Amino acid sequence: MPRGRRRLLLTVALSASVLLGALVLGFLGFVTNLPDKVAEPMRRTDAIVVLTGGSDRVSTGLRLLERGRASKLFVSGVYKGVDVSELLRVSQQAPRWLTCCVTLGYEAETTAGNAVESAHWVQSQNFQSVRLVTAAYHMPRSLLEFRRRMPQVEIVPHPVFPEHVKQDEWWRWPGSAHLLIDEYGKYLVARVRALIVGPLQAAGVNG
Template identity: 35%
Template sequence: MKSLRIARALLRSKTFWVMALFSAIVVYRFYDEYKKVQSEVVQSWLKTPAADCAVVLTGGPGRVREGFDLLANQRVKKLIISGVYSNARLREIMPVWPFYGNLTENDVVLDRRSETTYGNAQQSLPIVEALKCRDVLLVTSKLHMYRAYHTFRAAFPENIYIQKHSIIGGRYESLVWEASFEALKSLFYSVWAY
């Protein structure tokens, strides 16, 4: 009897219905972000891109190597590696540097200040502008690309063209928990970053 009265009181409560509506909206938005995160296409398999600069977002396997491949194959003129450790040196980041032939260290810029995707975008913009890059290849993983692209698009001016260049660093299909965690981060970023 007591639980029935509590249930009736809850159903008459405006707070209950507001919280239920809010929860439904959050669940819907989370599901929408999850689908968007999962729908990214591996751009590096579809075309051979070219741009003035490439911005590589650290944090996953294969990203830095892909950036160096783009630079070595003259698909980009300058390479920005965003999010490296503060004491990292170029030769430590890319120990196989000697095998890349005629690359010069002047063509690679290390961003040591950013620690998040938002920071990557904010710290890369002045570097991109200083290098006079009109178009940028954004290099990151397939799973991270949706959030990264929208964060960069919100931070960069419209006159700088950003091309997605997603790669696979490990498995092609991400695990459900990995995609869910990325969707949660994307949901958070969609509220304040883009």
Template identity: 40%
Template sequence: MFPPDDLEPADGIIVLTGGKARLDVAIELLQNKKGQRLLISGVHPTTNKKALQRVTIANEALLNCCIDLDRSALNTIGNATESAQWIRSHNYKRVIVVTNNYHIPRSILELSRLMDDVEFIPYPVVNSDLRHTNWVIQGDVLRVLVTEYIKYLGALFHLTELSVFGGPA
């Protein structure tokens, strides 16, 4: 999964933390007017905007006007919950979601489960191109992919279980 070439502007942008590359990609999208505001979800509780400015490409003006921090999300479900509140508070209907390419399917699934009336546009960040390497024998890569796949199946099962038993889907 690779980023779209012809990305139309959305109402907002959400980035799920986990690496500097994700943050810089999301900030660049904001700078290029691909969204009105950016939510950085899953920020460490002690991190402030000054610290983010030191480690990202964001300038002070952009941080102060258009970037919001979610410090409470601890996992993907928390990211989705906090993001849904942020989306509702701004009445957004179209949101770009920035995270690692292997994390996109589960992130979109969790967000869509909470907000089926919002269009989520995946914007995967590719940290390494696995097409030209033997990733099967790379323990760390294989572990991450298998773990993420198992988590995705769990999220999918949870969604299906809610739908079958009449709960909110």
């Protein structure tokens, strides 16, 4: 094999090894830093925003609203055809008087869409602080998208912990491992998009 080609192959192999190592270390850091508790459970914010994707998220948001942690609740990414009464009925524990304080968003289909939809609602209400309710493994990407869309609004994370996701010993549970690896990949894509879109927005280009 010619020396030049051998050198090229070695360079490619070394670069691939470095990249793989960086991805593995990044993933381990991502999993290690996932929230394992609610940092400020008693704090009151102007509003609560729940991202759909699990029944425990909605029930947690409704419970927080009932306990006075905020005066309004916005649920983003709701299936079309579901109204507030149906949402309260499915949640079972939510009292009927909460109907007046819950708003549903039907447009979002992605986490980035959740952030856009929620930002429009938050800005329309002139709120300055929001408690964000979503799964713990989903929180890093959600915070990234929400803070990018609402830089002037304080976002207080409120993670929930689905029983089927084993954060502590994820390597022993193939389902949890696959979910966390997939979420890490989506988080990296969101980070790259933020790096690209941020400067474009600063230059006046919509993103």
